[in-house]
Amino acid sequence: MATTTPTGVRGGHAKRGGDPAPVTGAPMTHRQIMEALSGLLLGLFVAILSSTIVTNALPEIVSDLGGGQSAYSWVVTASLLAMTATTPLWGKLSDLFSKKLLVQIALVIYVTGSMVAGLSQSAEMLIVCRVFQGIGVGGLSALSQIVMAAMIAPRQRGRYSGYIGATFAVATVGGPLLGGVITDTSWLGWRWCFYVGVPFAVVALVVLQKTLKLPVVKRKVKVDWSGAFFITAAVSLLLIWVTFAGSKFDWVSWQSYAMVGGSVVLGALFVLVESRASEPIIPLRLFRNRTIALASFASLFVGIGMFTGTVFFSQYFQLARDKSPTMSGLMTIPMIGGLALSSTVSGQVITRTGRWKAWLVSGGALLTAGLGLLGTIRVDTPYWHIAIYMALMGLGIGMMMQNLVLSTQNQVSTKDLGAASSTVTFFRSLGGAVGVSALGAVLGTRITHYVKDGLADLGPQGAALGHAGTGGGEIPDLSALPAPLRNVMESAYGHGVGDVFLYAAPAALLAFLATLFIKEVALRTRSGGEGSPGAVAGAVGAVAAASEENAGRVPGQDRAQEPALAPASAPAHAPGRIPAQGEPALAGAVPAVGVAVRGVVRGADGASVPASAVTLISLGGTQLARAVAGPDGAYAVHAPGAGSYVLIASADGFQPQASTVVVGDEPVGYDILLSGTSGLTGIVTAADGGLPVEGAMVIVADVRGDVLTTGRSTERGEFAFAELVPGPVTVAVNAPGFRPLALPVEIGGHGTTRIEAVLRSGALVRGTVRAGNARRPLPDARVTLVDAAGNVVATATTGDDGAYAFGDLDAGEYTVIATGYAPVAGSLTVTGRGVEGHDIELAHPGA
Known part of the structure; x- marks a missing residue:
């Protein structure tokens, strides 16, 4: 979709x-x-x-x-x-x-x-x-x-x-x-x-x-600037008191009370200013x-x-x-x-x-x-x-x-x-x-x-x-x-x-x-200047497609048709499961061959992400190992030997993450940080009557104007997008017969954000300018549309076929003026979807 x-x-x-x-x-x-x-x-x-x-x-x-x-x-x-x-x-x-x-x-x-x-x-x-x-x-x-x-x-x-x-x-x-x-x-x-x-x-x-x-x-x-002033004043007064107390005046004196009290008041004002x-x-x-x-x-x-x-x-x-x-x-x-x-x-x-x-x-x-x-x-x-x-x-x-x-x-x-x-x-x-x-x-x-x-x-x-x-x-x-x-x-x-x-x-x-008491959170693998999680998602998509093709799986195949991964609730040492870091290997468990890559999958808040899927692939796109993180977010996969590999992690409600890991002769510890995703849903309706608009084009763009995703409304006027990065976006909606609409939307950090796009009717006036006894189409004729208040709404110049058109018009009374020969003006009433075939005939003076 x-x-x-x-x-x-x-x-x-x-x-x-x-x-x-x-x-x-x-x-x-x-x-x-x-x-x-x-x-x-x-x-x-x-x-x-x-x-x-x-x-x-x-x-x-x-x-x-x-x-x-x-x-x-x-x-x-x-x-x-x-x-x-x-x-x-x-x-x-x-x-x-x-x-x-x-x-x-x-x-x-x-x-x-x-x-x-x-x-x-x-x-x-x-x-x-x-x-x-x-x-x-x-x-x-x-x-x-x-x-x-x-x-x-x-x-x-x-x-x-x-x-x-x-x-x-x-x-x-x-x-x-x-x-x-x-x-x-x-x-x-x-x-x-x-x-x-x-x-x-x-x-x-x-x-x-x-x-x-x-x-x-x-x-x-x-x-x-107010905050800067109050924090500077509060600290300065405190330091002046510390410097002179005990030498210029006693520690317990009215000077001490005044300076300490003043510092506290200035600090409180700083907090008040910062909060607003x-x-x-x-x-x-x-x-x-x-x-x-x-x-x-x-x-x-x-x-x-x-x-x-x-x-x-x-x-x-x-x-x-x-x-x-x-x-x-x-x-x-x-x-x-x-x-x-x-x-x-x-x-x-x-x-x-x-x-x-x-x-x-x-x-x-x-x-x-x-x-x-x-x-x-x-x-x-x-x-x-x-x-x-x-x-x-x-x-x-x-x-x-x-x-x-x-x-x-x-x-x-x-x-x-x-x-x-x-x-x-x-x-x-x-x-x-x-x-x-x-x-x-x-x-x-x-x-x-x-x-x-x-x-x-x-x-x-x-x-x-x-x-x-x-x-x-x-x-x-x-x-x-x-x-x-x-x-x-x-x-x-x-x-x-x-x-x-x-x-x-x-x-x-x-x-x-x-x-x-500081809680340790795994270090992120993206810098502050790199792209948003969407950039990582794009990279993951490209790598995953290569992996699917090399594994004999059709790209875009529904996940329901995939072989099921080990369930998250499987016992810690179920057959075929790779023990996570720190877990003892039990008899009967399938031994893993190669160099271990272990770690914990966490969310942005530092909490572990259980049941997340972790896949290890070669740089050529061949799938080498897969695992499911345990209840504590711990995972372990094994690389066949030393070299560079791509590690892909994904989980419901999170952006996929692709990382390059370099494996040597010793086991590698590598924690993975997943960024949460959010959804956007809504409905497109008409302003006059409130009926749903089917087939409306919905476009989601980021603050730079780059298009993130597009889709069309259903017969009930509904649309939905999943896995959007939280933050400000612009939602543009257009449909035939309606005026385009652009809405600023803030995608929430969790869950689904819902909006309603109400479109106003946009009528169309279209016709042909003709001239001469043969009533042939007249090119290069200028057509002007004037509303009932005398304001010029739009102008157009006819092409070789003499055609002109005005779109996105409100219902009402208009005057259409055409020039090329002697000017001709005529009134026009626009309702509903507009007027088709409003032809205009021009002639030489006295003809």
Whole structure:
């Protein structure tokens, strides 16, 4: 009845004003992905470098600019705060504008902020410049994940997330080292810490222009500026309170009540604005998904642990252990090495297995253990102990940082990809900003406490020394302090930084507990930029047809005539059934020969799909094995040997899925994700009388205008289409004697959507223009139709046969005017189906 045009066989086309779009439904090759990622990774390298290069230079920078411990924290916090507040905004903008353009804008903002930061004359000016740097870094951090998601399927994304982790590690380890070398080099100075990233950013701009090609979806834009303002204000006020409480005013005071209360009110206003915004910065509906909510919660506390390590290690090594900035960077290599190793290895393994939860749980445990052990360090702790603790911390961060984003991206549709990715990144940055600010305040308080205790232990000598300029919270210059006071300060920083790590450990524990409750969902095998499930359906149809022909089955044969598959309710080890993964093989079961391909068939919500049919075929189309998934969705088929094969899965109420699997000598684990389908039914009736219209042509097109399926109404005016992808479509209906109709329809996610198409009668006026005594047909005569109000309805020019016609007319009174000789006008009454044979005769004047 209905024919379907698979979207997967149509090539993509460039959007005006955007980048050339890749071919719809065709995944990018590894080389194409790496070329596209080259500029992106370089930009990300610049962003991370700017955050880490000042780490070991901060004690000297803040001391040179006359700042104290609060300024030290705020040089870091200002950047993190700007990154935190703008990350959701960048994510939302990426859903509305060109992702490539946004990456380039973020780079330009970063370069501008860096250049001005290098010219800073005070701590306040530096903090303002760090805000601009943070805005650019926020864009680069969020957009790197979003662009990856647009190009790469979740199942393959772990591999490339490893590259991001490696980039993060190189920049993180190279930043402090480079910053230390620059600071220790007298003819450069710390200002070059801000200039050194500029050439990399310029090169990244050029590379991005040449390599990054992404489609641009144009739609009506409405940015939620109110939401951006309220979330920024709420976080900023909270951080200001954390920074100054305990030093400028008491923790329990009217200032604390005002700031905390104001932050809560601003947060409530943010939630209210987001719940009503048409394009919210953070779509609150995303948090209905348990995985997204728990991943965001865990990411908040991972940020605390991650930024605590990168910020306070430099103070420990330089102020407690009296190391140079360069040596301080070298001594943090165990942490960065662990991060690089775990992020790369976990990404590769996740790509092969599709399993990611174990890495999150293990990472949470290692991060908690690492921070807890770091909480025991003191000024005289052996370095090899600290190195082991740092390595554990780095391993934990590497396992969690990218994989929390990956687990979230796997849960959302393409339109929410940017918002979901940036939401998790937002909470990680928020945790870092709050953690650095709060723990910086704690460090200042603890150092003051330890300094007082140390001076008291010195007795009269300590009383005579006073605080030697350290009582106001300034970063001390150890070389200028007397030996006794210097020992006191080193001991104070050694103990104080240890306390900071001890306070950060419970945050890591909360992240670990959150990962325990995250439900693992198999990674999808399509990227955000690939075609819709309809594209996969088209590919499945082509492969299935080839398989049917090679198997001797007539393509299109009714499934009722096929040999029945093993029923879903068959015993677990019924003869002929292949045991699923983890099931013991019983005596009497038919042994399978070959390499096993096992996994679970799941729906988009992560639930298993029992009784789904799984078929393994060769690339030539020959059927090799078939199986039916059990009650838990588990399936197992066996390939005859190593090589590439096509795996087809189908189930009632789902779009078929075709995937290529590469089989080696060992069993392969491969989970299959099926997308649900929906139906569309309706009736075509006439406006006058409400009678059904038989034989009406019904056309269903997607938002791009591509025809998805067509059909005709029955004698009762009914039509039906099955296996349509949920989403907006246009339904066009036309029938002889009626005016065409187009309806916007939203196909629901489940079940069948029903509509009614009411057609208005469309009358036809047709005739011939004749001229001369012989009354021959007159070509090139102009015929004009005017309604009763004097409006021109339509015009026509006769052909060689003198014929003219007007269609889709309403009933009523009209005037027909013909010119060619002397004009002739006549009245016409149109009713029902119209008027046939309304001929017009023209003659020369006086004839």
